[in-house]
Amino acid sequence: MLSYEEPVIRPPAEAGSLILQATIGCSHNRCAFCVTYRQKQFRPRSREDLFAQIDWAGDHMPEVRRVFLGDGDPLVLSTDRLHEILDRLHDRLPQLRRVTAYASAQNFENKSVAELEGLAKAGLTQVYVGLESGCDEILERIDKGVTHEQMVELCEKPTAAGIKLSTMIILGLGGPRLSERHAVDSARLVDRIKPRFASTLTLMLPPGARSYREAFGDPQWRPLDSSEELTELRRFVSSVEGNGIIFRSNHVSNILALEGVFQKSKQRMLAEIDQAIGE
Ligand code: SF4
Numbered sequence: 001m002l003s004y005e006e007p008v009i010r011p012p013a014e015a016g017s018l019i020l021q022a023t024i025g026c027s028h029n030r031c032a033f034c035v036t037y038r039q040k041q042f043r044p045r046s047r048e049d050l051f052a053q054i055d056w057a058g059d060h061m062p063e064v065r066r067v068f069l070g071d072g073d074p075l076v077l078s079t080d081r082l083h084e085i086l087d088r089l090h091d092r093l094p095q096l097r098r099v100t101a102y103a104s105a106q107n108f109e110n111k112s113v114a115e116l117e118g119l120a121k122a123g124l125t126q127v128y129v130g131l132e133s134g135c136d137e138i139l140e141r142i143d144k145g146v147t148h149e150q151m152v153e154l155c156e157k158p159t160a161a162g163i164k165l166s167t168m169i170i171l172g173l174g175g176p177r178l179s180e181r182h183a184v185d186s187a188r189l190v191d192r193i194k195p196r197f198a199s200t201l202t203l204m205l206p207p208g209a210r211s212y213r214e215a216f217g218d219p220q221w222r223p224l225d226s227s228e229e230l231t232e233l234r235r236f237v238s239s240v241e242g243n244g245i246i247f248r249s250n251h252v253s254n255i256l257a258l259e260g261v262f263q264k265s266k267q268r269m270l271a272e273i274d275q276a277i278g279e
Pocket residue numbers: 026027028029030031034035036037072104130
C-alpha cells in the first residue's frame with residue numbers, strides 16, 4: 001500500500017505522475033515564504049520503506065510511465081542512493097519513461113557533471129528548481145542560501161548532463177519596492193541558466209503575512225495588488241531575451257494563465273498581459 005507523510009506537493013505538470021517520497025521534508029527548510037515542510041524534520045526515507053513502496057507500485061500499478069520523487073529536494077541524496085532508487089524503479093516498473101524531482105541549486109554543489117550524466121543515463125529525466133528570484137537582495141532576505149551567481153554556476157550542471165531543467169520564479173516576493181529589480185534580475189538569471197522550462201508562480205502566504213514581512217526584514221514590504229503583479233509579470237516576460245525557453249504561468253496561484261515559447265510567443269504573451277491589466 002502506498003503511504004505518504006503529508007503535506008505532499010508536486011508541480012502542475014506532474015498531475016499524472018506516481019508520487020513517491022524519496023526524502024521527507026526539505027534539507028534547507030529556511031526560505032522565509034515557504035511553510036510547506038516547516039513541520040517536517042528532514043530525513044531521507046529509509047531504503048527498506050521506499051523500496052517497499054516501489055515494489056508495491058510494481059505489483060499493483062505496472063502501467064506507471066511517470067514517477068515524481070518528493071519531497072522538497074531528493075537530489076540531496078548521494079549519487080549512489082539515487083542510482084539504487086532509479087534502478088529499482090526501472091526494474092519494477094517496466095513502462096517507466098520519465099522520473100522527475102524537485103531539487104535546490106545547492107543539491108548540485110557536491111555532484112559533478114559526470115555524476116549527473118550517470119543519473120540521466122539511469123533514467124532521471126527532469127528536475128524542478130525553485131530559483132525564486134534573480135535579485136540578490138531578495139535572495140538574501142528570504143534566506144535562499146545561494147546568490148544569483150551561485151545559481152548560474154550550479155544550475156548549469158544538470159543541463160550540461162542532459163537532465164531537463166524547469167525553473168520557477170515567484171512573483172511578488174520583493175513587494176513594490178523591489179518589484180522592478182526582481183523582474184529584471186530574474187529574467188537575466190533565467191537567460192543565463194537557459195532552462196528548458198521556466199515558470200512564474202505567485203507568492204501565496206498563509207494567514208499571518210506579517211511574519212513574512214518580519215522574516216523579509218523590510219517593514220515597508222506588502223503584497224502586490226493584481227495590477228502590480230501583472231506589471232511585474234510583464235516586466236519579466238519583456239526582459240527575457242533567450243530563445244526556445246518554454247514558459248508557463250499556469251499555477252493555481254497565478255491570476256493570469258499564460259503559456260508560450262520565448263521569443264516567438266513574447267509579443268502575444270505581452271498583449272495578453274496588457275489586456276488583463278486593462279481589464
Ligand atoms: S528550498 Fe524549496 S522547499 Fe525548501 S524551504 Fe526553500 S522553497 Fe521551501
